Amino acid sequence: MKLMNLLMLIVLSIPVLFMSGCNKEPNGNEPEDTGKIKFEFSHYVDGQPLDTDTLKYVNASGNHYLVTEIQYFISDVTLHAHDGSKKVIDDWKDIHYVDTDLEETWLWDVYDEIPAGLYNSISFTVGINEQKNQSLMFVDHPESLMFWPEYLGGGYHYMKLNGKWMDPEQELLPFDFHLGIGQIYDNEGHVTGFIQNYFEVTLPGSSFTINKGEVVHIPIIMNVENWFKNPHTYDHNTWGGDIMQHQDAMHLGCDNGHNVFSVGDIE
Amino acid sequence: MTTDNRQLIMNCYRLLLLILVIFLAGCTKNDEPEPVPPHQTTPYEIEIPFGFPKNLNIPDDNPMTVEGVELGRYLFYDGRMSGRSDPDSLMSCATCHLQEKSFECGIDHPVYEGGHPHGVTGIPTPHLMLPLINLVWNHNGYLWNGFVNKDNPNPLCRNIEALTYMGIIAPHEMNSDTNAAKDLIQNTPGYPELFEKAFGTKEVNIDRMGKAISQFIRTLISTNSRFDRYMRGEVQLTPSELNGFVLFTTEEGADCFHCHGGFGNPLFTTHLFYNNGKDTIFTDSRDRYAVTGDPADKGAYKASTLRNIELTGPYMHDGRFATLDDVIDFYSHHILNSVNIDPLMHHVANGGTQLTDLEKADLKAFIQSLRDDSFLTNPAFSRPDHFPDEN
Numbered sequence: 001m002k003l004m005n006l007l008m009l010i011v012l013s014i015p016v017l018f019m020s021g022c023n024k025e026p027n028g029n030e031p032e033d034t035g036k037i038k039f040e041f042s043h044y045v046d047g048q049p050l051d052t053d054t055l056k057y058v059n060a061s062g063n064h065y066l067v068t069e070i071q072y073f074i075s076d077v078t079l080h081a082h083d084g085s086k087k088v089i090d091d092w093k094d095i096h097y098v099d100t101d102l103e104e105t106w107l108w109d110v111y112d113e114i115p116a117g118l119y120n121s122i123s124f125t126v127g128i129n130e131q132k133n134q135s136l137m138f139v140d141h142p143e144s145l146m147f148w149p150e151y152l153g154g155g156y157h158y159m160k161l162n163g164k165w166m167d168p169e170q171e172l173l174p175f176d177f178h179l180g181i182g183q184i185y186d187n188e189g190h191v192t193g194f195i196q197n198y199f200e201v202t203l204p205g206s207s208f209t210i211n212k213g214e215v216v217h218i219p220i221i222m223n224v225e226n227w228f229k230n231p232h233t234y235d236h237n238t239w240g241g242d243i244m245q246h247q248d249a250m251h252l253g254c255d256n257g258h259n260v261f262s263v264g265d266i267e
Numbered sequence: 268m269t270t271d272n273r274q275l276i277m278n279c280y281r282l283l284l285l286i287l288v289i290f291l292a293g294c295t296k297n298d299e300p301e302p303v304p305p306h307q308t309t310p311y312e313i314e315i316p317f318g319f320p321k322n323l324n325i326p327d328d329n330p331m332t333v334e335g336v337e338l339g340r341y342l343f344y345d346g347r348m349s350g351r352s353d354p355d356s357l358m359s360c361a362t363c364h365l366q367e368k369s370f371e372c373g374i375d376h377p378v379y380e381g382g383h384p385h386g387v388t389g390i391p392t393p394h395l396m397l398p399l400i401n402l403v404w405n406h407n408g409y410l411w412n413g414f415v416n417k418d419n420p421n422p423l424c425r426n427i428e429a430l431t432y433m434g435i436i437a438p439h440e441m442n443s444d445t446n447a448a449k450d451l452i453q454n455t456p457g458y459p460e461l462f463e464k465a466f467g468t469k470e471v472n473i474d475r476m477g478k479a480i481s482q483f484i485r486t487l488i489s490t491n492s493r494f495d496r497y498m499r500g501e502v503q504l505t506p507s508e509l510n511g512f513v514l515f516t517t518e519e520g521a522d523c524f525h526c527h528g529g530f531g532n533p534l535f536t537t538h539l540f541y542n543n544g545k546d547t548i549f550t551d552s553r554d555r556y557a558v559t560g561d562p563a564d565k566g567a568y569k570a571s572t573l574r575n576i577e578l579t580g581p582y583m584h585d586g587r588f589a590t591l592d593d594v595i596d597f598y599s600h601h602i603l604n605s606v607n608i609d610p611l612m613h614h615v616a617n618g619g620t621q622l623t624d625l626e627k628a629d630l631k632a633f634i635q636s637l638r639d640d641s642f643l644t645n646p647a648f649s650r651p652d653h654f655p656d657e658n
Contacts (some may be wrong), residue, residue, distance in 0.1 A: 175613060
């Protein structure tokens, strides 16, 4: 009878062995209650979707302007849970590149498993923080095309916003509203130091709930006109076509950047 | 032990064996028999130096092999690719794309006066040629307007492979037909065996010819200029070159880097398309607008790489500038504004970057540090000592 019992035990263990061999949890624990999120990036001017290469916008300074393209990094996206804990998006990647010319960059299907629950807000860094912003960390296009020259501080542009504005002589002139590491110059024009201009924004009205197994879509909107609006009124006639070597102008832009991003209807 | 018990133990062993078989079969399901490769090839490995892109433009249906590259090198240099055997009408890729000129023809070409190439019948090419250098890293289209690109509705016009048949049939190039080229290569002793080594068949066709030549072109890599060695800490640049490098990579200087790269983009091109302010009226039917249909792209052309640029004059898509000095002068003082000028050309407000003579000299010195002599003399890229039928 003992042998019969042994035989029965072996027969009953077949399915268990079969299933556990193919689907074993890495740590042997039950999976956590998690969901997924997807960020969708869009770009608006004065409440309407961005219409590139069209001279139809007027900024807070009264400059008539057009936008050709916007390219930027956001990083260290953080979900602030109702219980005070934080979930930083960094399991697969922690820096996302967005390019108005490249549709494939408008959606970030986040790899991380997001613990189910109520989240009060979302925050992120515009650009890349000092520790992470290292030259040659991106070697492939299109991210590598964002490199910020070594002489100017190295690493990568936080943002390129390229367009044109109508100057007082009614000439349409290019502007490159580029943000990145600023420089300090001596009286002879030599660089003597650098200023980190990256900044963190918290999206107003970005609370959401995620349930186990659910995918939450989070639209992130760049309201382009706000780069030139609040708290500083930015005038292209004052700052001209290029600002990478003008810390005062980049400082205004970064200050205004706190009010640029908003969140759409989270579903 | 009784016979019954012995039998029971044997059954247990059989059952355990069955369990093992089921377990293994369940985890490594493989109903299909392993395909037997039709022929053996040797993978061609591309070494990627530090700082260069990892993402290579190698199509899935044309992997790099030693055998394919070898065949492609013969075809690249063989004038019978024109489908003709008369010595006066031979033409190959290498007729125009000279290694010593960074696989461009150069301004001092003995036949193409002033560096303006023409086809076998004398018809000039619509644009100047672009050099064949580091194209394995180009994902943004080929030719000055990017007509050959991955999104082209015509599957025959999506990558380097297309340039072979286009070169054969174009009136301003070989002015031939692909059947004539195919037949001539097929009937040239030695080639069928090379095709068999590369592709597993002795049958020559235009598809395989294009694939082999493309594989060879993808090996044409330059990563060893003085600037590259400076980046690797092996040499020091001169004070003039260093000042030129600063000018190259600053907006208040020469402002070249947004379109032509630098430390963070050692290809020295973005492979993108820009209207750089040469004109105010745009009538060229082969500009970027011809490809995209976007009016903003009128007068826009690919930013060419600056590697070995001192050897590839004349400059711009139409060769309007004979020397590097002319180009630097243009960007310094003669940029023209139009509704189509690229926003990156913000110095147009002053007509250009306004470099001084000393700054121009320093900028030129830096650009010349991008010359890669090891690329220009690499024997692996050179004309073969003999062709397959010349043993």
